Amino acid sequence: MFIEIEPDSAIPIYLQLAQQIMEGIAREELAPETPLPSVRAFAADLSMNMHTVNKAYHYLEEKKMIEIIPKKGVFIHKDAVRSATAEEKIRMEEELRPILAEALCLQISREELAAMIEKMVREIREGSK
Amino acid sequence: MTIVLMISILVLLTGIQAFMPYLVRATEVFGIYVPEPYHQQKVLSRLKKNYSGLVLAGGLLAAVFYALAVNFLNVQEGQAVIWGVGLQLGLLTFSMALYFKNHLKVKKEKQEQGWVLGKKEKVIVDLQFRNDLEMVSGIAFLLPMLITIGLIALTLTVYSQLPEQIPVHWGADGKADRFSDKTIFSSISMLLILLIMQGLFYFINQARKTSGSKIRATQKVQSRKRELASRKYGSWLLFVTSVAVTLLLGSLQLSLIYPELGSSLWVMAMTIGFTILVLAVTAFYTIKVARLSASPAAGASDPDIIDADSDRYWKAGIFYVNKEDPSIMVEKRFGIGWTVNLGNPKSWMILFVPLAAILLIAFLI
Known part of the structure; x- marks a missing residue:
């Protein structure tokens, strides 16, 4: 799977990395337990600091999307695709809240929001942008 | 014989230097990143042709001049060897000067025409890249080292039977022309140098395994193939070289232990065979990689997307200095093969530790 990073984007590079890996998991292109490149190799492929990759990996590890097994490597978490726990749902709500607030300010209707979600889910599944 | 060798090296060198602009990645013109579709501009193809023509003319002229001068004078x-090497160095200097002139010209052209202005830079990483990497394993590189260690043990067990004078240098005719007094150190010094070289080959191969893949944003599939090929055939080339050096120096050492084995003719044949083998594998590598470096049919890609412009890390388009990049080795922009990332302290180790060790051995014997 190809990851495409835009160095000049407003979104930090580590987030771009993490988000694209998560999309890969969501569309099942990255199956559970698939190995990911080592931090050093990934950073070399990006010609960027290892710190950036580390940050992305830790971000995904915190979300239980990947597993970092010392001396063995980095893998997609075996439970990466799972039913959310109550805590995870609360966290999702917290993260969605400011976005919804902004949408209310911009007077985007619920129907429009629902259509947006529909469209984005389809795009993630298809792997398009 | 020597003259023929000198002239063939000069001609070969001319050929390689002259066609270099066509052997490297199509989007790297004289060490400058030129995004699609600009790399097909007339200005650039004219510069390339001009360079090739001048280097070819200069090299062939030098070869003819050399042949005549050596024959008639x-x-x-x-003396002829010194003149030959001098001409080879001269040709290299000439082509490098031409390269640099064109390098500056392309750089200026890039700025003036704004080839990267307002374009969206993209860095591509393939998560499966290293699973599809087919390189010679590190263990294979350790095997020739076992042969060397075996030869060291053999030399030390028959130490008392060795001649009092140990050859340390051979002439072009395959005869030893410089000797050193027999000590334990001088009797195995050549094998120690061999061991350092084998170790260096091992580390270079390992370093290339983690070297960053440079997948182009507009030609993902093809450039990925090219990156895989340059690593695969590069590691074959490295391995063949390691085995060939082992055979060459190992047989020289055997001829020291068993003088009846080593006629000067045999030494010369081995050396020439070694040179031809390494050159042949280098040519194979170059052709395999150059084929995938050419630009495929343009137009299919998004003209607003370019690769990350890494010109600022390439000093003069030749030296790669990037402190952020953990790669130790990177492929050259203008030239066949690989160079080191001077921004990484480990690269300096690969450069200087073996060199220092070999020099130390050379001074001690």
Whole structure:
């Protein structure tokens, strides 16, 4: 799977990395337990600091999307695709809240929001942008 | 014989230097990143042709001049070698000067025409890249080292039977022409140098395994193939070289232990065979990689997307200095093969530790 990073984007590079890996998991292109490149190799492929990759990996590890097994490597978490726990749902709500607030300010209707979600889910599944 | 060798090296060198602009990645013109579709501009193809023509003319002229001069002026063989090497160095300097002139010209052209202005830079990483990497394993590189260690043990067990004078240098005719007094150190010094070289080959191969893949944003599939090929055939080339050096120096050492094995003719045949083998594998590598470096049919890609412009890390388009990049080795922009990332302290180790060790051995014997 190809990851495409835009160095000049407003979104930090580590987030771009993490988000694209998560999309890969969501569309099942990255199956559970698939190995990911080592931090050093990934950073070399990006010609960027290892710190950036580390940050992305830790971000995904915190979300239980990947597993970092010392001396063995980095893998997609075996439970990466799972039913959310109550805590995870609360966290999702917290993260969605400011976005919804902004949408209310911009007077985007619920129907429009629902259509947006529909469209984005389809795009993630298809792997398009 | 020496003259023929000198002339063939000069001609070969001319050929390689002259066609270099066509052997490297199509989007790297004289060490400058030129995004699609600009790399097909007339200005650039004219610069390339111009460079090739001048280098070819200069090299062939030098070869003819050399052949005539050596023939008619009755130059001694030793002198002829010095002149030959001098001409080779001269040709290299000439082509590098031309390269640099064109490098600056392309750089200026890039700025003036704004080839990267307002374009969206993209860095591509393939998560499966290293699973599809087919390189010679590190263990294979350790095997020739076992042979060397075996030869060291053999030399030390028959130490008392060795001649009092140990050859340390051979002439072009395959005869030893410099000797050193027999000590335990001088009897195995050549094998120690061999061991350092084998170790270096091992580390280079390992370093290339983690070297960053440079997948182009507009030609993902093809450039990925090219990156895989340059690593695969590069590691074959490295391995063949390691085995060939082992055979060459190992047989020289055997001829020291068993003098009846080593006629000067045999030494010369081995050396020439070694040179031809390494050159042949280098040519194979170059052709395999160059084929995938050419630009495929343009137009299919999004003209607003370019690769990350890494010109600022390439000093003069030749030296790669990037402190952020953990790669130790990277592929050259203008040239066949690989160079080191001077921004990484480990690269300096690969450069200087073996060199220092070999020099130390050379001074001690």
